[in-house]
Amino acid sequence: MTIQDWSWTTLTIFGLTLLLSALVFSLTANYGLRALLFGVYVPEEERQLPSIAALRRRYQLRVWIAAAVIFAAGAAWILAVNDEAALYTPLAALLQIAVCGALFFSSRREALRLKAERGWGVEASGKRVAGLHSRLGNLTVSDKWFAVHGVVVAACVVCAIVFWDRIPDSLATHYGINGEPDRISNKSIGTVFLMNFFQLFLIGLFWFVQYSIRASKLQLDPRQPNRSLEKQRRFRKVNSAFLMGFSLLLILFFGVLQGFMIYEWPQQAMNIVLVAFLIVLIGSILVLVVYLSRKGLDPQPNTPPDERHWRAGGLFYYNPDDAALFVHKQFGVGWTFNMARPMAWVILSGVIAVPLLLVLISVLLT
């Protein structure tokens, strides 16, 4: 392979990474609740306002322009310098996240201005409705599906043990984004099975995500409790099934990565795997969002949020009088913590500490 070929695969991966994060950012304007405009509650009768649709479109346009500019600058750099592109993809992704975050908050300011102009008073209804039987039956797909993940991990481990003698004495433990190894370590339990530890960690993490989908607050719309309950149950089931498939894909990906590490599979193939993985990821996220919006599935009831408890522009939820640990985000994708619960801090530090610990152990073992 020539250097020119390498830079094309690098460019593809670079482009797909930026595409993925631009997609996620531009979808935050559409995903989920129509009642919320960048976290600002819009009264029912005002939702068809042309300036609302215009604000959403403007934000999305800016996100894509930012992605295009960052991609063009990065691509020019990669083609001009033609090496060490490993650093640029994460840097560019970080830059994009920072820019899109800033775009989001400027759109939120515009939404707040619109709110002041149109006088969208939030009449917090003070009514709360919960179903006594809403948690009967399954809110997520069964945890038994994780057995499939377990089988994949076991297969990876068994293969490594069976082919132990064929595994070379020095292993590439770190790859640049162009697919070339840039760190070599000696063969040991820690290096050979490193990916399996990560797989186990991912299974634990995704089990926890499934648990949080089940446990998170099921707040209903007081005006139509039955309908909003049905919608929320469907929303959770669909997301849970998606995440089950997604986590399996991730586990398989780490297994393949281990294969490239220890069985010396051709490196060109790794780029193809990486590109395929990113394409599948982008495609499945698009399918999920289109499906959810076609079916009109909302993540939360159509009621104004209690703005006193959403801090830092709606980013964090802090309500000591709410027993809920997991609540749905005001904007963006997924669930978040009630920061007033000590357990939220315990879990957050655990999620950060465990991967660090895994890396530390693997470093100590080598």
Next chain:
Amino acid sequence: MFIEMDLQSEVPLYAQLVDQLIEGIASGALHPGDPLPSVRSLAADLGINLHTVNKAYTLLKQEGFLQVHRKQGVVVNAEGMPGVTEAFERKLDAQLKTLAAEAAVRGLSAEAFAEKCAGAYRSAITGGGESL
């Protein structure tokens, strides 16, 4: 069955929950042996404090409307309802007296008052108070 809390009402939240659970049992929306959500998950879904739900459950358990099983959690008492106790009769008398006095002062006849009582009783056991 749905629980509806009014955070702006003068009636304390735990009392609203107690009343609605008893109304649920009376109307047949809740049957003896039916499981109720755990204190934590009901409090989370309503977005209220754990202690509020805990207080309501504890009161209902003391009165004999609910049971707490180690395995099944909180259930509607499967061994039957507590029946008419002396304490309940005192409570009934006191509350009726207050209402009867005000009804008399406002000029409502004894028959009309009795008819209101009977109507309230009928709608409690048929769940007529709830929108279906």
